[in-house]
Amino acid sequence: MPAADSDRRIDLHTHSSVSDGTQRPSALMASAAIAGLDVVALTDHDTTGGWAEAAAAVPRTGVALVRGTEISCKAEGLSVHLLSYLHDPAHPALAQELERSRASRLIRAEEMVNRIAEDYPITWEDVRAQTADGATIGRPHIADALVVAGVVEDRAEAFASVLTPRTAYYVRYYAPEATEVIEAVLEAGGVPVIAHPRAGVRGRVVSDAAIAEMAEAGLMGLEVHHRDHTAAERAQLTALATALGLACTGSSDYHGAGKPNRLGENLTEPAVFEQIEAAGRLKVVRP
Template identity: 50%
Template sequence: MPADRPFDPALPIDLHTHSWASDGTESPAEVVRQAARAGLGTLALTDHDTAAGWGEAAAEARTLGLAFVPGIEFSSQLAYASVHVLGYLVDPDEPALRAETDAVRTSRVTRAERMVERIGADYDLTWRDVLDATDEGATVGRPHIADALVRKGIVADRDEAFRTVLHWRGGYYQPHHAPDPERVVRLIRGAGGVPVLAHPATRGRAVMAGERIAALVDAGLLGLEIGHRENDEQGRATLRHYARRYDLIVTGSSDYHGSGKPNRLGEHTTSPEMLDRIIAAGTGSDVVPATSTS
């Protein structure tokens, strides 16, 4: 590994994964172990609106010799669309950022309680069932309601839960607090982080209009996650155009959730040169460097 890099550029880099600190199905340490088994050399843990898994993941990465990039996936809202922004190398305790993530997590819980109350009027589901399906320390959200629905035999799996009972047209959906994406980008930059727009062409949905991308760049956006299974090829081509136009960092990632989604570690990766740019721009926290395990 070159002395001037904290990671091995010869090994794959995956910068978008989730543990049970948010909506993944594995512990932060297990996510790192799975990354090692998949042959990755660098991994970012990017749980939703929390840095709670960083310490455990970093410790396991040191043990196994992987480089670890601290990250968070922030929730935001644009009209009726949910927009996610990845923040790498933030200071999670920066006051403005901490206040916003606390507000989002609190809103997720109260929203989940309202949804379960409504679902429980038609199905055999209680708040206790949901808590029993939620790992200790995780913020309760729709994935945990989905897991409770699976445990109760109401649906077969998470996918069915989100297609039916938890779909926004299902009659039980409730909104939660989420700032606009420009505010999220500013918060990330204010906390020393590197904001990257997550899977901006999700499920074939039209890529954000050019003027919106321009507004996000003006707010401090530094990158686009283009390599992602939910970005279709036409969307990727449009995103590459914006990346060239604004000289943005381009990432590729798995968005791994354990058994919660079919996404596999390393199915999309980020180039060493782009990770170099993230490291150069981030000042809120540090990469845990790769170490030799031999």
């Protein structure tokens, strides 16, 4: 029996092997069903490549799909990840930004591997072997190659050591201004939400003033409930969202076996999901 509207379990941030997750989109949908989710968003980095496969799995799994993307951008010179939900993937301005980001990620990954290979036993082919067909190679795939080479125990150790931005191996990649991306998302009929805005474990985070500027540009919400936020940070973000008239979302940021994040560990309230659904151009794919 379907869950009552008020009891729906909604996870709005996950990744498949089309970006840096470890499961195919169809397998992710099956895992979402096992986890007891009613709605899941597939938000691979800078790509919509997994949407069709995930949508095809909806009837079999019984889990509704929100088609989305996690877009790399910046504010105050710092990295910002913007979740875009239910946008038109063919919209020219947004599609162009996503393609430019993917191309930059590939060039950046090659340069990082070249630098790392001077000190550790990995090659570009080793990294490609850890990458699913069609996926853009990124730091998680380099991390997997380092694990296979015996340099580190797991992805977490790789990101804390060899792949941290504090090393000479790190290479920056192209990222447009967040306000510009928000405008493009809105033009494409999407719903923009900042992912893990207070995740200090990942590096420096943008100020409240920068978030306020994004809100003026049309930002819809903040991903408040995320494992990288402390209780105090969640409270601060909730207060900020209230002051700026933004919605609060929650999600797992699931990557399969690549990270400890578990599907459904943080959830979005059904009323907030309904706001997102009403604002987006695309329809939610339902069983």
